[in-house]
Amino acid sequence: xxxxxxxxxxxxxxxxxxxxxxxxxxxxxxSNLRWYKQDTGRGPVSLTxxxxxxxxxxxxxxxxxxxxxxxxxSLHITASQLSDSASYICVVSAGDMRFGAxxxxxxxx
Amino acid sequence: DTAVSxxxxxxxxQMGNDKSIKCEQNLGHDTMYWYKQDSKKFxxxxxxYNNKELIINETVPxxxxxxxxDKAHLNLHINSLELGDxxxxxxxxxxxxxTGPLSVQYFGPxxxxxxx
Numbered sequence: 706x707x708x709x710x711x712x713x714x715x716x717x718x719x720x721x722x723x724x725x726x727x728x729x730x731x732x733x734x735x736s737n738l739r740w741y742k743q744d745t746g747r748g749p750v751s752l753t754x755x756x757x758x759x760x761x762x763x764x765x766x767x768x769x770x771x772x773x774x775x776x777x778x779s780l781h782i783t784a785s786q787l788s789d790s791a792s793y794i795c796v797v798s799a800g801d802m803r804f805g806a807x808x809x810x811x812x813x814x
Numbered sequence: 815d816t817a818v819s820x821x822x823x824x825x826x827x828q829m830g831n832d833k834s835i836k837c838e839q840n841l842g843h844d845t846m847y848w849y850k851q852d853s854k855k856f857x858x859x860x861x862x863y864n865n866k867e868l869i870i871n872e873t874v875p876x877x878x879x880x881x882x883x884d885k886a887h888l889n890l891h892i893n894s895l896e897l898g899d900x901x902x903x904x905x906x907x908x909x910x911x912x913t914g915p916l917s918v919q920y921f922g923p924x925x926x927x928x929x930x
Binding site for chain 1: 818854855856857858859871904906917918919920921922923924
């Protein structure tokens with residue numbers, strides 16, 4: 706069983722709408738949590754990185770939250786754009802790095 | 815201007831062959847990595863290399879070997895290729911191996927390996 710679970714597996718939204726992606730983890734001990742965006746046919750690009758003491762971090766229209774007590778993180782995308790269509794991968798570091806399977810987001814006009 | 819580059823972008827080869835994938839980073843980073851992304855899109859770390867110290871994921875077959883001629887390069891050699899090796903391989907680099915902002919990884923564009 707993967708120690709980093711992401712939901713939903715895929716999501717379709719209309720341009721301009723907001724959405725929230727979830728990441729639950731069981732990895733312990735915890736060092737930091739990262740969100741990556743991976744466009745089709747490209748390598749992942751880092752969006753945010755948070756340590757256990759940080760609750761929220763923003764990068765433009767992307768806002769990540771972290772609850773280290775419940776071991777949950779979310780990535781909120783505001784005012785979605787067509788270019789947000791990609792896979793979003795949650796990565797938890799605990800000595801080594803554990804990757805979630807990603808959420809495939811499709812933004813439609 | 816490419817930060818992390820890989821060659822080739824596509825590689826099609828037959829079972830049993832030996833092949834290499836090259837990776838170069840021009841970011842001045844101290845740590846480089848190789849990842850495998852399978853058909854289910856899971857990214858799995860294969861190797862990390864920092865200051866001549868190699869950390870190997872124990873699940874990686876010894877047919878895979880990274881070679882670093884200098885700090886800017888980490889090439890991946892694969893011997894006796896098998897069908898299950900078909901995947902996308904990503905190279906990445908970071909300033910260090912820690913957990914702070916400097917450990918943010920920059921990924922290359924990937925190499926799609928197909929073994930027939």
